[in-house]
Amino acid sequence: MVDSLYRETILDHYRNPRNKGSLDPADYTYADTNPLCGDEVRIDLRVENGRVSDVKFEGRGCAVSIAATSILTEMVEGRPLDEVKAITKDDLLEELEIPVSPARMKCALLGLKVLKAGIYGVAQDDE
Numbered sequence: 001m002v003d004s005l006y007r008e009t010i011l012d013h014y015r016n017p018r019n020k021g022s023l024d025p026a027d028y029t030y031a032d033t034n035p036l037c038g039d040e041v042r043i044d045l046r047v048e049n050g051r052v053s054d055v056k057f058e059g060r061g062c063a064v065s066i067a068a069t070s071i072l073t074e075m076v077e078g079r080p081l082d083e084v085k086a087i088t089k090d091d092l093l094e095e096l097e098i099p100v101s102p103a104r105m106k107c108a109l110l111g112l113k114v115l116k117a118g119i120y121g122v123a124q125d126d127e
């Protein structure tokens with residue numbers, strides 16, 4: 001089961017996370033935890049002319065949470081903020097290229113939850 005979860009894309013992003021770091025100042029910044037394990041992700045965004053001009057994240061968590069957040073930062077970089085707001089959990093899960101079990105769903109969606117909360121200024125329901 002574990003083997004099937006940790007496919008190449010996940011391992012690559014876990015070992016070499018894209019857009020790792022922080023932005024100071026940032027236009028949007030937010031951090032939150034996975035309530036099930038206490039792991040944390042923070043995402044910083046800069047927006048210029050309505051587009052995400054830079055994005056960075058810091059995280060402490062499992063391979064799925066770090067990889068999913070890394071992939072998410074690649075999805076949002078350079079995109080209009082309106083499109084970023086419209087990213088759904090299914091959009092992100094599709095990019096992960098692995099089936100995510102219900103037990104790992106909060107891991108996979110932690111970064112998206114943080115991103116949306118940062119943009120909207122409040123935590124969104126991720127279910």
Ligand code: FES
Pocket residue numbers: 034037038039061062063064065106107110
């Ligand atoms: Fe903590 Fe996955 S076990 S985010």
